[in-house]
Amino acid sequence: MKQTWRWFGPHDLVSIDDICQAGAHGVVSALHHIPSGAVWTPEEIAKRHTEIATMKDGSASGLTWDVVESLPVSEAIKRQVGPWRDHIAAYKESLRHLAKSGIRIVCYNFMPVLDWTRTHLNWRLANGATCMRFDLTDFVAFDLFILRRAGAEDDYPAAIVADAKTRFSEMPEDRRAELERTVAFGLPGSVENLSLDDLRGLLATYAEIDADTLRANLVAFLEEVVPVARDVGIRMCCHPDDPPFALLGLPRIMSTEDDYAFVMRAVDIPENGITLCSGSLGVHPGNDLPGMMKRWGARVHFIHLRNTTRESSGLPCSFHEAEHLGGDTDMVALIEQILREEARRKAAGRENWEIPMRPDHGQDILDDLNRKGQPGYPAIGRLKGLAELRGVMTALSARLDQLAE
Template sequence: MRQTWRWFGPADVVPLSAIRQAGAQGIVTALHHIPTGQDWTADEIRKRQDSVSGTGGTPTGLTWDVVESLPVSEDIKRQTGAWREHIASYKRSLKALADAGLQTICYNFMPVLDWTRTDLRYVVSHGGQAMRFDLVDFAAFDLHVLARPAAATDYGDAIKAEAAARNAAMTDADRTALAANLTAGLPGAADGWTLDGLREQLALYDHIDAERLRRHLVDFLSEVVPTAEQLGIRLCCHPDDPPFPLLGLPRIVSTEADYRFMLDAVDSPANGVTLCSGSLGVRPDNDLPGMAARLGPRIHFVHLRNVRRQAPVDGLRRSFFEDEHLAGETDMVATIAALQAEEARRHAEGRADAEIPMRPDHGQDILDDIGRGAQPGYPAIGRLKGLAELRGVMTALRHPLHTGLA
């Protein structure tokens, strides 16, 4: 697999020189400063490519390999307002990216909230820090801080009782910090939601259930996939994070069955998967090695990270934290083996995309990461450690002593 690294642009506290020293071959980035629904122009794309490569200065040895993400607007997800104009803009942005040589485009279809965590600096057993989703804290926010009208029907009695006790023990500063964590918006983006803004956005989804949102996803794909196929672009949908409904919002890309539905609905090589072992691994019914094997031909991008599930559990929902890359509950060795088997199959077929780009997703803040102020989940040393571990697994699985070719 091609080893890549997420970079949030010139303002990222992890410089490109450090990324190169970590052993990454390519960069995953996006034009976060362009508002969702507006065109990505050739000039802006070229500027980012030049930044990544060091054109006009010191060469970095890096290339912009994957776009993460070209965002899908809320209007498109709801099919309201300017959604048709936004789809036309999306197609123009795809054309500009293809003209610049970019072929792998990640996106997600999560309504309102992207990845959701209650704690961005949870202290783990060795003293480092990780991101965590605490179900009781989340319920306390939903029931008592946001005070969503329908929230009481979404939780069992035990969780509601724990959430009430947790809320009673919080200070106003605690509630403010929790709300800030949960309304932070897309990684790398400058915008987020106020509580009133979040309430307004949730109200716009009052009449959109999972079935309707799934139809809207298919409508979006029916529009953009033919364009992507014509341009030689591979679109790859990131799963829900976490993979269960939140705040009454439907989640429709949480399981293998969800992926199979969207792939079959618009059957094209350009319609593919971002396999995120961390997002999907929160659910114990998601078999990551099996998904890597069965979805393999349509996997265009891979995020490798691990989570540790925790109590309490309330239906599909559960608490979890981001564990070390080889220490969580997903069998990372088996997952990587399945992905490398898919690459070997592609090589045998002569596919141009035989090498699948991967990145070490997230990472714990360790050593000098602590206090550096990196984007939550994207420290330098924690991801370097994760990439080194994953690289070690990939190297060992390719070794003749393992393959039997010694």
């Protein structure tokens, strides 16, 4: 696997110098300042390439921009309303510009309204580290008593509604305000958060859109853009829902292996692929991550390695971001399947046999606790995760090489 690192651009508190010292070999980035539906121009793309290639003192970093995460799909495209056809045309043009700059992998998602959802951005663990967490009771309290979404009470079991009422009645005002900010945090890298009115307005636009409709819109989008990606040499890969269950009455269509199987078969072109995020998919107890990698490895173009721990049974559930080797996903078994897929690709003569991987998220530890960086993207916590993953990769690679002799 090529070891990469997500970077949010010049304003990221984790610098290109830090990434070099962490031992990553490539960078995952995006042009977050460009609105969804607009064209990524060659000039802006070239600027980001230069920023990644340059350390603070002006010397060469040796890093390359390997993956775009993400080239956003507009809400208009997801709902097929307004200027959605113009947005698809802009998306195709952006793909052409990215390909000319040397980019070969583009990650995207098709989650409506919210890109990811948590109730805590710095939940304290017993050892003093902090992590992101989704507390189901807190989320229901937000939905019922802060957002006041119409019909929300009908979406939850009576016992959870009762717990949420008690939780909210005991919740201090500062925690209520924090919960509101956290749920409406917006996209990773975004400079704008959603207000409650913004969120209510966006939710209302999905009133007539169910999972089947949203899935059909995804397939229609892919039928338009994947042939262009194929022609210019780009592989596209869809990120799973985070978390992998319905929230706020919104449809979820990329939460399970079956969801991916449907989309891979509907647009059966090799460039239509998967971002295998072990954290997002791992929250769903029905997802077998090593098995999914074994069955769909040929279509996996990009990998996020992180771990989560479910705190309750069934779905929806509470969960928190665990250490990379410490959650519900068998990370060693998953990495073994990734390495086996790479070996198959190499034996078949594929030039792109190596799959980019990044250590996704991380707990805030040590000086991370003072930096107050991008939630989920601390310097030291991710460095620890990358080191642990690198150790597993090294050990398994040596064993697999011995078996191949």
